[in-house]
Amino acid sequence: xxxxxxxxxxxxxxxxFDAFRAVDHISFDVPQGSFFSILGPSGCGKTTLLxxxxxxxxxxxGDLRIKGKSMIGVPPNKRPVSMVFQHLxxxxxxxxxxxxxFGLRQRGVSKAEIKTRVEQVLERVGLPHVSERRVDQLSGxxxxxxxIARCMVLEPDVLLLxxxxxxxxxxxxxxxxxxxxxxxxxxxxxxxxxTHDQSEALVxxxxxxxxxxxxxxxxxxxxxxxxxxxxAFVAGFVGDANKIDAKVTDVNGAMLTLATDTGSxxxxxxxxxxxxxxxxxQVFLRPEAIALGVPDAGTEGGANISRGTVETVFFNxxxxxxxxxxxxxxxxxxxxxxxxxxxxxxxGDAISTRWHPKQxxxxxxxxxx
Amino acid sequence: MGSDRSRLGFYLLLAPILLWLVVLIIxxxxxxxxxxxxxxxxxxxxxxxxxxxxxxxxxxxYWRTFARTAIMSIMATALTLILGFPIAYYIAxxxxxxxxxxxxxxxxxxxWVSELVRTFGWMILLRETGVISNxxxxxxxxxxxxxxxxxxxxxxxxxxxxxxxxxxxxxxTTLDSLDxxxxxxxxxxxxxxxxxxxxxxxxxxxxxxVSGCIVVFMLSLGNYLTPILLGGKDSLWFTGMIYTQFIxxxxxxxxxxxxxxxxxLSSLVxxxxxxxxxxxxxETMGRP
Numbered sequence: 051x052x053x054x055x056x057x058x059x060x061x062x063x064x065x066x067f068d069a070f071r072a073v074d075h076i077s078f079d080v081p082q083g084s085f086f087s088i089l090g091p092s093g094c095g096k097t098t099l100l101x102x103x104x105x106x107x108x109x110x111x112g113d114l115r116i117k118g119k120s121m122i123g124v125p126p127n128k129r130p131v132s133m134v135f136q137h138l139x140x141x142x143x144x145x146x147x148x149x150x151x152f153g154l155r156q157r158g159v160s161k162a163e164i165k166t167r168v169e170q171v172l173e174r175v176g177l178p179h180v181s182e183r184r185v186d187q188l189s190g191x192x193x194x195x196x197x198i199a200r201c202m203v204l205e206p207d208v209l210l211l212x213x214x215x216x217x218x219x220x221x222x223x224x225x226x227x228x229x230x231x232x233x234x235x236x237x238x239x240x241x242x243x244x245t246h247d248q249s250e251a252l253v254x255x256x257x258x259x260x261x262x263x264x265x266x267x268x269x270x271x272x273x274x275x276x277x278x279x280x281x282a283f284v285a286g287f288v289g290d291a292n293k294i295d296a297k298v299t300d301v302n303g304a305m306l307t308l309a310t311d312t313g314s315x316x317x318x319x320x321x322x323x324x325x326x327x328x329x330x331x332q333v334f335l336r337p338e339a340i341a342l343g344v345p346d347a348g349t350e351g352g353a354n355i356s357r358g359t360v361e362t363v364f365f366n367x368x369x370x371x372x373x374x375x376x377x378x379x380x381x382x383x384x385x386x387x388x389x390x391x392x393x394x395x396x397x398g399d400a401i402s403t404r405w406h407p408k409q410x411x412x413x414x415x416x417x418x419x
Numbered sequence: 420m421g422s423d424r425s426r427l428g429f430y431l432l433l434a435p436i437l438l439w440l441v442v443l444i445i446x447x448x449x450x451x452x453x454x455x456x457x458x459x460x461x462x463x464x465x466x467x468x469x470x471x472x473x474x475x476x477x478x479x480x481y482w483r484t485f486a487r488t489a490i491m492s493i494m495a496t497a498l499t500l501i502l503g504f505p506i507a508y509y510i511a512x513x514x515x516x517x518x519x520x521x522x523x524x525x526x527x528x529x530x531w532v533s534e535l536v537r538t539f540g541w542m543i544l545l546r547e548t549g550v551i552s553n554x555x556x557x558x559x560x561x562x563x564x565x566x567x568x569x570x571x572x573x574x575x576x577x578x579x580x581x582x583x584x585x586x587x588x589x590x591x592t593t594l595d596s597l598d599x600x601x602x603x604x605x606x607x608x609x610x611x612x613x614x615x616x617x618x619x620x621x622x623x624x625x626x627x628x629v630s631g632c633i634v635v636f637m638l639s640l641g642n643y644l645t646p647i648l649l650g651g652k653d654s655l656w657f658t659g660m661i662y663t664q665f666i667x668x669x670x671x672x673x674x675x676x677x678x679x680x681x682x683x684l685s686s687l688v689x690x691x692x693x694x695x696x697x698x699x700x701x702e703t704m705g706r707p
Binding site: 104127132133139141152155201204 | 598600601603604605606607608609610611614618619622623625
């Protein structure tokens with residue numbers, strides 16, 4: 051994770067609030083022009099981390115560098131970073147032009163130049179000729195773009211975004227995800243984005259850091275974080291997963307055999323887990339990694355096949371899922387194939403599930419409990 | 420039928436305020452106006468005319484007192500704003516929870532006693548044999564007793580003191596509603612404390628500033644006790660002059676005319692104040 055010229059470097063950044071450690075020895079680099087997301091549940095310290103980068107809070111220890119210069123002790127109005135606030139914080143007493151021009155006015159740029167630069171940046175975010183309008187005359191998505199324009203007009207080295215899509219409705223949020231990503235491309239500025247919504251992070255980011263309890267659990271590409279989670283927390287937090295508690299009964303190279311408490315057996319292929327026979331483990335299995343099958347169709351004999359009955363069908367368009375109850379009474383969530391094969395599935399139907407040992411992830415339960 | 424009933428309810432609810440407006444505000448003012456335009460030409464003989472108003476403009480004492488009252492009230496309002504704004508900003512933005520409540524209550528506590536008692540309190544402090552004079556003598560800073568009462572500065576102190584609460588309350592309310600992230604955004608975009616105060620905080624607080632100023636100005640202009648007690652007989656105040664006409668000289672006609680001139684003055688100043696600050700009356704005073 052070292053890059054020749056990172057825009058933002060954090061080294062052992064720590065922040066304590068009295069006895070509570072909000073951010074715990076965090077180190078990371080964000081290369082120039084990349085989209086970096088910090089993903090974590092609320093209360094994990096991501097907002098504190100972002101506010102330290104912006105300069106509203108000073109770290110207890112550690113170093114923070116932007117373009118190689120240490121930012122420790124530099125007040126927020128002297129840092130080459132800009133922030134898009136959670137509720138955008140557009141100034142309601144000013145019109146759009148004055149909002150976007152605020153930063154330039156502080157720098158003492160001439161009036162004529164402010165006017166042209168404000169028009170230019172508004173055009174780049176796709177909102178030409180709105181300078182004269184009031185903030186409350188814009189829609190949610192337009193305000194979003196104005197907030198970004200207000201930051202980008204200052205040409206910051208790093209743009210910080212504090213869950214700016216949280217207040218939007220679903221349709222607009224989906225749209226803004228794509229738009230944010232393309233804006234980031236167009237401006238070629240480093241974005242640091244914090245969110246608790248994994249789909250926002252997965253869609254937009256070049257790199258994601260998954261944060262929990264003040265620490266980074268994993269830093270990696272969206273693909274890695276989703277398909278190769280380092281820890282049980284990441285596996286459970288990013289994406290949907292069936293979590294199965296089990297005990298290791300056999301280790302054969304990378305192939306583990308585990309038994310659940312209800313007695314069913316499963317095989318998981320996972321190298322380097324360090325698990326030994328008798329240890330307790332958690333298995334994470336994505337709903338889309340499980341295939342549905344018709345029982346008695348000659349699929350016997352393979353690994354991880356079990357029979358069950360359909361418990362519930364959750365219809366949600368392309369994201370429809372089925373919960374299947376196996377013979378031991380265990381519930382498993384399975385993604386509905388979109389081929390139409392199982393479109394008529396109903397509660398109580400007999401069905402079989404099958405998954406490849408490589409598709410599951412397996413982690414030792416910490417504490418050995 | 421349902422709409423008839425709800426209409427009846429509406430009028431019943433409206434009745435007290437209509438009654439109050441008509442009986443206590445409009446009727447007395449009509450009466451006062453009729454009195455102010457009657458000229459006494461003999462015992463129990465009156466004529467309609469504007470002589471009383473003319474008397475005001477021809478007698479320098481009257482209109483000078485009038486102008487003096489207006490100017491001092493404006494000054495007292497400005498001073499109250501300058502003193503009240505930092506207090507309100509501190510309470511609204513820099514304190515949290517209990518401290519905030521306590522500070523707010525401490526602003527209110529002096530108002531639990533009557534204005535008369537508060538003004539006497541100032542007299543005890545400021546008079547020749549008062550606390551401040553004695554302390555100065557004890558410290559050896561002055562040789563003899565100092566009289567600090569009965570001048571314009573004493574009036575000003577009294578006016579600011581009696582009305583500062585009415586400035587602080589609306590200011591705290593509007594500043595409270597200013598989202599902290601707006602101030603942070605200002606800093607983030609490179610603003611300094613001064614520019615953020617000027618471009619973000621003050622424009623946001625403008626309705627509170629204007630409504631506070633209107634209330635304080637009206638209170639100062641219509642104040643009777645403070646200027647009379649702290650200003651003594653050399654410091655004339657227009658309300659005192661109205662009192663004299665009604666009570667001492669039994670000249671109700673001139674007194675009524677003065678009353679109407681004071682009403683015109685306060686309306687004019689408030690109108691100009693709103694005009695210059697770009698606010699409207701409903702925006703500033705009509706807010707809950």
